[in-house]
Amino acid sequence: MKRDAIVAIFFLLAFLFVSYAVTVKNVLGLGEAELRPLGEFYLSHSFAHEGLTSHSPEVVTAIVWNYRGFDTLFETFVFFLAIMGALSVLRLTEEQAKIVREIEGREPHRRMDIIVRATTKLVVIMIVSISASIALHGHITPGGGFQGGSAMAVAALLLFAAFSKFTLERKGLTLGHTMSAYAIGLALIMVTVLAPLFLYGGKILEINLLPGEMGLFNLDVGEYTAVTFGFLTVFLILGIPEWIFKNVLRREMND
Amino acid sequence: MIELHLIILAIVVSFGFVFSYLAMKEHDLLKALALSSVQSTFFALGFYILAAPDIVLAYLAIAVGAYTALIILAISKTERYEVGE
Numbered sequence: 001m002k003r004d005a006i007v008a009i010f011f012l013l014a015f016l017f018v019s020y021a022v023t024v025k026n027v028l029g030l031g032e033a034e035l036r037p038l039g040e041f042y043l044s045h046s047f048a049h050e051g052l053t054s055h056s057p058e059v060v061t062a063i064v065w066n067y068r069g070f071d072t073l074f075e076t077f078v079f080f081l082a083i084m085g086a087l088s089v090l091r092l093t094e095e096q097a098k099i100v101r102e103i104e105g106r107e108p109h110r111r112m113d114i115i116v117r118a119t120t121k122l123v124v125i126m127i128v129s130i131s132a133s134i135a136l137h138g139h140i141t142p143g144g145g146f147q148g149g150s151a152m153a154v155a156a157l158l159l160f161a162a163f164s165k166f167t168l169e170r171k172g173l174t175l176g177h178t179m180s181a182y183a184i185g186l187a188l189i190m191v192t193v194l195a196p197l198f199l200y201g202g203k204i205l206e207i208n209l210l211p212g213e214m215g216l217f218n219l220d221v222g223e224y225t226a227v228t229f230g231f232l233t234v235f236l237i238l239g240i241p242e243w244i245f246k247n248v249l250r251r252e253m254n255d
Numbered sequence: 256m257i258e259l260h261l262i263i264l265a266i267v268v269s270f271g272f273v274f275s276y277l278a279m280k281e282h283d284l285l286k287a288l289a290l291s292s293v294q295s296t297f298f299a300l301g302f303y304i305l306a307a308p309d310i311v312l313a314y315l316a317i318a319v320g321a322y323t324a325l326i327i328l329a330i331s332k333t334e335r336y337e338v339g340e
Contacts, residue, residue, distance in 0.1 A: 008273060150313060
């Protein structure tokens with residue numbers, strides 16, 4: 001343990017030395033680099049109160065105002081690949097899913113005590129409202145569909161931990177339902193992306209043709225739904241205990 | 256010359272650094288996971304000081320919530336203690 005502490009302190013000192021050399025002593029010559037005129041323009045105008053401004057407190061949003069949709073589209077692609085990977089590795093056939101449900105139904109349902117459950121209920125309501133505000137405001141303030149959706153997934157996870165997977169499934173959050181909701185989110189994104197092409201004769205994803213801020217708002221809502229239920233799908237599949245999984249696979253091998 | 260928020264940034268990132276070192280040295284995987292989420296919290300503060308609030312929102316939810324839960328599920332499918340040679 002003493003040697004660990006020495007190593008840690010040594011690393012910390014090296015880190016501080018490098019940061020000191022780069023920032024104060026300007027070893028790499030970064031400090032003298034002048035800001036380009038374009039960068040200076042964005043930094044001074046993105047949150048200005050008059051003139052050319054996008055009224056965005058966030059410089060990234062100001063720069064990529066029109067490209068935010070692009071950002072969302074690729075986030076969706078990456079997330080889709082991840083979900084499909086998880087589903088194809090951990091998939092179950094209909095009979096296997098039935099066996100899993102049978103075995104899980106015979107298990108005793110363990111829940112946390114009442115203090116944890118009551119607190120979780122309160123916290124979950126707060127997280128859901130905050131995630132909605134992040135996602136539905138995403139086209140104006142920092143945030144967006146992905147951020148809001150992942151916060152919402154955390155709320156679902158808390159329910160998952162404090163109650164049980166079984167409780168969630170009894171309330172209607174079964175695998176089929178979450179996957180359908182995920183598909184609805186993806187469909188909303190696809191419609192928004194393709195609408196300018198068919199309705200206004202523009203290009204794909206030219207969402208500034210849509211009336212008002214509808215384009216970015218629709219993308220945010222679609223992404224919010226897709227990310228929330230995508231995460232939930234993965235957690236519902238991973239939440240099946242390992243010994244049940246092994247049991248099912250062993251039956252498959254015996255057949 | 257050096258402004259206050261840069262000093263705070265240095266402190267916060269140093270704490271994150273320390274916690275990531277501790278997480279690497281820990282043999283109890285659940286404890287290592289807790290240490291790693293503390294490190295993520297410090298890094299999220301760092302991102303906030305660097306004026307990237309949208310990264311903070313995604314990073315906190317993913318790194319402290321979803322990532323931790325995924326790794327806990329993964330640990331529940333293997334063993335809790337890392338057995339070294």
